[in-house]
Amino acid sequence: MLKKVFFLLLLVFSLPAFSQNPRLTENTQVSIFTCGRGEQLYSTFGHTALRIKDEANQLDIVFNYGAFDFRTENFYMKFVKGDLQYFMNVTSFEDFILEYQIDEREVIEQTIELPLTQKQALLDALGASLNSSEKYYTYKFIDRNCTTMVADKVSVLLGQTQIQKVDDKTLSYRAVLYPYFENYFWYKLGINIIFGAKTDADAEKLFLPVELMNSLDKATVAGKPLVTNKKTILKGTETKPVFSFFNSIYIIITFFVVLIVINKRWLFLTYLFVAGLLGVFLCLVGLYSQHQEVLWNYNALLFSPLFLALPFLKEAKLKKIGNLSLAILMVYMIFMFNKPHLPIMLPFILATFYMLLKIIGRNPLKLLTAVK
Numbered sequence: 001m002l003k004k005v006f007f008l009l010l011l012v013f014s015l016p017a018f019s020q021n022p023r024l025t026e027n028t029q030v031s032i033f034t035c036g037r038g039e040q041l042y043s044t045f046g047h048t049a050l051r052i053k054d055e056a057n058q059l060d061i062v063f064n065y066g067a068f069d070f071r072t073e074n075f076y077m078k079f080v081k082g083d084l085q086y087f088m089n090v091t092s093f094e095d096f097i098l099e100y101q102i103d104e105r106e107v108i109e110q111t112i113e114l115p116l117t118q119k120q121a122l123l124d125a126l127g128a129s130l131n132s133s134e135k136y137y138t139y140k141f142i143d144r145n146c147t148t149m150v151a152d153k154v155s156v157l158l159g160q161t162q163i164q165k166v167d168d169k170t171l172s173y174r175a176v177l178y179p180y181f182e183n184y185f186w187y188k189l190g191i192n193i194i195f196g197a198k199t200d201a202d203a204e205k206l207f208l209p210v211e212l213m214n215s216l217d218k219a220t221v222a223g224k225p226l227v228t229n230k231k232t233i234l235k236g237t238e239t240k241p242v243f244s245f246f247n248s249i250y251i252i253i254t255f256f257v258v259l260i261v262i263n264k265r266w267l268f269l270t271y272l273f274v275a276g277l278l279g280v281f282l283c284l285v286g287l288y289s290q291h292q293e294v295l296w297n298y299n300a301l302l303f304s305p306l307f308l309a310l311p312f313l314k315e316a317k318l319k320k321i322g323n324l325s326l327a328i329l330m331v332y333m334i335f336m337f338n339k340p341h342l343p344i345m346l347p348f349i350l351a352t353f354y355m356l357l358k359i360i361g362r363n364p365l366k367l368l369t370a371v372k
Contacts, residue, residue, distance in 0.1 A: 036106030066146035082290030106236030196297035276307030322360035
């Protein structure tokens with residue numbers, strides 16, 4: 001145990017010189033961990049980590065690219081802006097697994113076949129990064145995260161043989177992510193409101209832990225499987241969904257039904273004004289944030305900044321802006337036709353449509369009768 005602690009401290013606190021890393025033996029094992037989903041938002045998609053085990057050196061450590069510090073000054077502003085620094089850390093295997101045991105999350109291990117020279121090169125590269133500014137990286141939701149960082153490290157070792165994504169590349173990023181929020185309505189709603197057009201592109205990049213795991217299963221080097229062994233270290237406990245009215249779309253539907261039943265013009269204008277504020281945020285956050293996922297957010301057509309003017313306009317101008325807003329809403333409805341998040345946005349669409357008609361003095365029921 002003391003020898004194991006010594007090697008761990010040597011990796012963490014030594015100067016970044018390759019010669020100070022232990023010389024690995026032939027039986028050294030390199031493996032990739034795929035960890036199951038957690039209850040917190042940041043763990044919704046699971047996690048990827050890299051393990052190096054050498055029994056001869058009593059070395060068993062896990063390199064983790066998913067660390068961040070909540071104490072970072074202006075943490076939330078940096079996260080929104082997209083310049084929050086994540087970093088790599090290293091822990092013992094026991095400490096790493098203990099965290100997932102406590103959270104009852106699954107951990108699957110895939111042992112990959114590498115020659116000793118590449119194993120040593122990997123350890124040296126990770127040790128050098130750990131003791132330099134390379135340990136830090138700017139987190140990007142799709143382009144740079146714990147999974148892409150590990151995949152890149154392995155791909156560099158394999159040279160021309162890159163790890164290819166095997167999951168369906170014709171699905172959009174939004175469609176791939178959508179099932180992860182099945183039991184988290186407010187997360188699902190918030191993510192789909194703030195994400196823009198990039199997430200509707202085909203999900204060609206390998207960026208989720210389970211995608212890397214599936215890709216490693218199919219990867220080959222010189223005609224041989226890259227993964228030599230796959231096993232479940234922790235089974236984890238699957239959390240069964242418990243229905244909650246306050247964590248479902250029904251709370252949104254109820255809100256709009258109550259609003260429409262009360263049928264007060266000032267309430268409609270208040271809601272639309274607040275929706276307009278959200279629209280301004282969606283437009284401006286794209287200018288502020290470096291996250292490409294929030295750029296070109298067409299949800300600003302539903303939460304139109306034009307709504308901010310409605311409470312302050314006289315009837316003639318109110319009708320003009322109202323009719324323009326209805327036209328914009330129709331464009332949004334057409335654009336949303338094949339989007340996976342249409343069901344959760346539909347209450348907002350229908351309620352906004354109804355309120356705009358009432359505000360400009362048109363009877364929604366007569367309009368529907370005329371359409372029929």
